[in-house]
Amino acid sequence: MNQTIAYRINDNLYLNITDRCTLACKFCPKTQGIKRVHDFDLTLEQRPEIESIIESIGNPREYDSIVFCGFGEPTLRLKVLLTVARHIKKERGKVRINTDGLANLFHKRNVLPDFEGLVDALSVSLNGQNETIYNQHCQPALKGSFNAVLDFLRLAPRYVPEVTASAIHGLEGLDIEACSALAKQLGVGFRQRNLDVVG
Template identity: 50%
Template sequence: MKNPCDPQLVYAIDDSLYLNISNRCTLECTFCPKTQGSHQVHDYDLSITKQPSSDEIISQIELLDDKLIDYKEVVFCGFGEPTLRLQQLKAVASYLKSKNIKVRLNTDGLANLVHKRNILLELKPLIDSISISLNSDDERSYIKHCQPQLKHAYKAVLEFIRLAPNYINDVRVTAINGLEQVNIHNCQQIAYSAGANFLARELDVIG
């Protein structure tokens, strides 16, 4: 059983298991509970004060013992961008693949911009599906809603979406229904043009 003082690195919602491996983002999305000061998802407090090592993450997964196999998939998600911790992400994904577990990555799609190389090549053997937050059909509203720290972030997420289906079989692009000045139909078209699926999320619905 997890020590109650340890951070919540692993949490379950329905039949998926989620991994909370980072508290850092390159975005500061206005619609995100974290930006509004909350780290709560369902009954879980996802606050983490230091970046966990891959061993610490794997130790919490191992507490599940043979229940791990009952989950439909394990998802890198949480209140932080998993690809900012690429080395730990790859180590944990590799551990999960050795157990024959399906692995999904939820990402802001900015990893190639941050790491200055195409990381999809490295993720290809480790990740079964990827969900990329597009959030806007134009740069101006992307900057307004996502507040990127890096220049050219919107261009980078579009390029990441274009590349992803060449490496990962199951690619899903997401945007949020109800965000001001965002045309959800155009977001869907961007996804379809890249050969990806599309999911419209609802504003203020988490998990």
């Protein structure tokens, strides 16, 4: 089976380890039935095994970062993610996770200590300055998702050196300045993103 597990954009290598999410973000191409990023078709016929993911990375030092991203929430496959991250760190690569910040809510425990020493950076989607705007754009399946993202962001810097919240510019009702202020209040960095730009 020929499916895209790893794809390079600029100097980073992105890993597509699952197509599952508990969100159904309205702005996500997947929600709109599009499974492509740049020239890469990210359709997964089956979720890749650890060995295939490691094989698809090659030498992690050839990239600025290896980024768990894809068209799904990577922390839903926590054991797989941690095993691959351990391999990347052993090979002296840098690990980033692009996440919805709902891992603690989903797994019903604080998973952040598992990241310590394995994850260099977290980029957490915070697409809403309040619960109403967040729910409008992200359509969470799990109750309490917005507050869970805030708790996750508040705790994350204890375990991960670089933590950034991000929000997409131009979403209806989304106040970038307010999102940035919220991130600051939570003690993390902030990055404004543009629609359809992976990073």
